[in-house]
Amino acid sequence: MRLSNLADYAVVTMGAAARHCGGSRVSSAELARETGLPVPTVQKLVSKLTAAGLLRSTRGTGGGLQLARPAAAISVADIVEAVEGPIALTACVEHGAHDCALEDSCAIRPHWPVVNAALRGALDDIKLTRLASPATPAIPNSVKEIA
Template sequence: MRLSNLADYAVVTMSAAARHCGGGRTSASELAGETGLPVPTVQKVVSKLTAAGLLRSTRGAGGGLQLARPAAAISVADIVEAIEGPIALTACVDGTNCAVDHDCSVKPHWPIINSALRGALADIPLTQLTRSKEMA
């Protein structure tokens, strides 16, 4: 399993945004500069993260971007789901796109596996990603 580039960029962007906590607002351009990502990519990611309620965008003088809730209350699972949708390793869990017929003996187990994966990602708060490598 591999995250899409956009989900990866969202985690990187949110980590950068979290480093601004308590220090006021930031901008997509500033986040792009800090992360090395192209401005249009960061703008696209920011739009999705804002729509998901993870970032708050304020227009006008003194406006900008800030986390919508404390970094400790935002998990990697929240960020990934904002970009990718529900975390699932297979498409057949919801009854569509299953390559195997209805007699599949593994299908009942996928929700357990997906839950375990989501739980692992939910256990990693954004604050953990903002620490330096020495502290992690």
């Protein structure tokens, strides 16, 4: 499973916006400069993230963008869903989706909601505060035991 480039860029953009969360506002152009993303891409993301209630946009003098709620209250799941829609590994669990030849006989279909909920829960546990802080490499337990 891979995120789309747009969802990946949304997480990157929100991480940059979170580093400005001390009450200051930032422009789309500044976010583009900080992230290395093209300005039109950031503007498209800002529109989606604002519509999802993750960013707040203020026009005029002193205007700009800021987080709509504290970084600790925004998760990777929130950001991905703002761009991609509901998190689901398969389309067959969506209401009205009837594009699978196995739909009538699939024994796994009733279990996909549990899998999707587990995936969403894992992404929901990763808050924007963690992504906005300097990275600390995760060392697998097996490496710690060797050292």
